[in-house]
Amino acid sequence: MSLKESLKPIFNRLPAVASPEGHVHFKNKLMWTLGILVLYFALANVPLFGLSPDSIDLFKSYRAFFAGASGSLMLLGIGPIVTASIVLQLLVGADVIKLDMSNPDDQAFFQGAQKALVFVMIVLEALPQIAGGYIQPDTTLAATLGVGTGVITAVLFIQIFIGGVLVLFMDEVVSKWGIGSGVGLFIVAGVSQQIVTGLFNWTADTSGLPTGFFPKWIYIIQNVGADYLFTGDGLMFMLVNGGILALVSTVIIFLLVVYVESTRIEIPLAHSAVRGARGKFPVKLIYASVLPMILVRALQANIQLIGIVLSGRGITFLGEYVGSTPVSGLMYYLAPIHSPYDWIPSLVRESFSSYGVAAPATWQIALHVLTDAVFLIAGGIVFALFWIETTGMGAKPTARKIFNSGMQIPGFRRNIGSIEKVMMRYIPKVTVIGGAFIGLLTLVASLLGTLGGAGGTGLLLTVSIVYRLYEDIASEQMMEMHPMVRSFFGQE
Known part of the structure; x- marks a missing residue:
């Protein structure tokens, strides 16, 4: 018996959210989606019992797209789900695990393997933080309860594990019973919260200015002289500290993503049995999404x-850290760019002086930016190609879906092979171009910064996910009004 056959029964026994037996009405899907969203916000505000205030959030810079909340049950966010997906996609892409993603049985095996791997990743992401002393037990609470700190540590791990499992099943509920995906929904929720905070928060930041854009400018107008604002230093102050650069970047990224999402190649389709029934299959520029x-x-x-x-x-041969920020070595170059403070030399020196360490040279900063650019653009292409194959969006699964719906491409024979040949002309090429473009757009957004510190990646994801969610809602409403349309999407 092969390893795949021996693992199948184990994957089939994993707990799962039951799939709907028939079509779920739009109103019910909307209620499930909103219900999970409310539950996510509730869990993100449930603090971990026994967590010490001295604990360090290792993923603070990644909160926007990990959809987690520091110090809460949602500490890990979607991190384990995403990491499991990375590992599995790399194994399948390298043919270490041989799967044909157009085969329904192999698709089911992939999903089962991913779920099993998520449980492993929850443990692997929680334990190093606990063992490394970054997640610390509250010694005062341990003394009050009369137990050792080991007991509180165990309780913390159990809570983090439960939180990670809840995120997994909440994502599954949205995917099967709601609209879109839970992963996307949680990212939108987290980033939107950061952007609102970045606009209206009155709490002072480390520079003494209010965090929110509007309170910040009320403070600047009242306390900073106009003669300073129109000097060279004053202009830099307004652009970076005043948040103008972040605001402009946020607006530009929003408009660019909406424009790019609407850019597509449309392949004409005609129904083989119903004369005059025509349609189009859109291949978007960002075909694999963001x-x-x-x-x-x-x-x-x-x-x-x-x-x-x-x-x-x-062990510092890979680099040294101040908190969760790399300040030297290979890890400095491999760290993602988050804002102008990571690449404008004067701002980099300001940041490193606050850490009490020597700032990198200009060539080192340039190499850091170049490394992040290669990561984003090359990684965008590679993962976009993996994404379409593992989610059934490749040329072969798409051709089968079109054929099964009764549609064909005018001027070509009505068989899966003919449709697949046409799809092969467009889908792989558009996927590569779209992956590179979205990587470049993410780099630009990260260099300029965004409102609320959401980060270029977080903002890009949010705008694209919201746009796709709008399209999903429109599609659901169409299928509700025209039940025959559901057959094209493979729904009963």
Whole structure:
């Protein structure tokens, strides 16, 4: 018996959310989606019992697209799901695990393997943080309860594990009973919260200015003289500290993503049995969506986690850290760019002086930016190609879906092979171009910064996910009004 056959019964026994037996009405899908969203916000505000205030959030810089909340049950966010997806896609892409993703049985095996791997990743992402002393038990609480800190540590791990499992099943509920995906929904929720905070928060930041854009400018108008604002230093102050650069970047990224999402190649279709029934199959420029960017950033986050854990143990050959920020070595170059403070030399020196360490040279900063650019663009292409194959969006599965719906491409024979040949002309090429473009767009957004510190990746993901969610809602409403349309999407 092959390894795949022996693992299948184990994967089939894993707990799962039951799939709907028939069509789920639009109103019910909307209620499930909103219900899970409310539950996510509730869990993100449930603090971990026994967590010490001295704990360090290793993923603070990645919160926007990991959809987690520091110090809460949602500590890991979607990190384990994304990491499991990365590992499995790389194994399948390298033919270590041989799967034909157009085969329904292999698709089911892939999904089962991914779910099993998520449980493993929850443990692998939680334990290093606990063992490394970054997630610390509250010694005062342990003394009050009369137990050892080991007991509180165990309780913390159990809570984090439960939180990770809840995210997994919440994502599954949205995917099967709601609209879109839970992963996308949680990212939108987290980033939107950061953007609102970035607009209206009155709390002072480290510079003494209010965090929110509007309170910040009320403060600047009242307390900073106009003669300073129109000097060279004053202009830099307004652009960076005043948040103008972040605001402009946010607006530009929003408009660009909406424009790019509407850019597509439309392949004409005609029904083989109903004369005059025609349609179009759209191949978007961002065909694989922007979700592969999560995989790229998650890969960088896991690389940084390895460096942080080793540095905490005194092993610094990969680089040294101040908190969760790399300040030297290979890990400095592999760290993602988040804002102008990571690449404008004067701002980099300002950041490193606050850490009490020597700032990198200009060539080192340039190499850091170049490394991140290669990660985003090359990674965007690779993961976009993996994404379409593992989600059934490749040329072969798409051709089968079109054929099964009774449609064909005018001027070609009505068989799967003919449709697949046409799809092969467009889908792989558009996927590569779209992956590279979205990587470049993410880099630009990360260099300029965004409102609320959501990050270029987080903002890009949010705008694209919301746009796709709008299209999904429109599609659901269409299928509700025209039940025959459901056959094209493979729904009963």
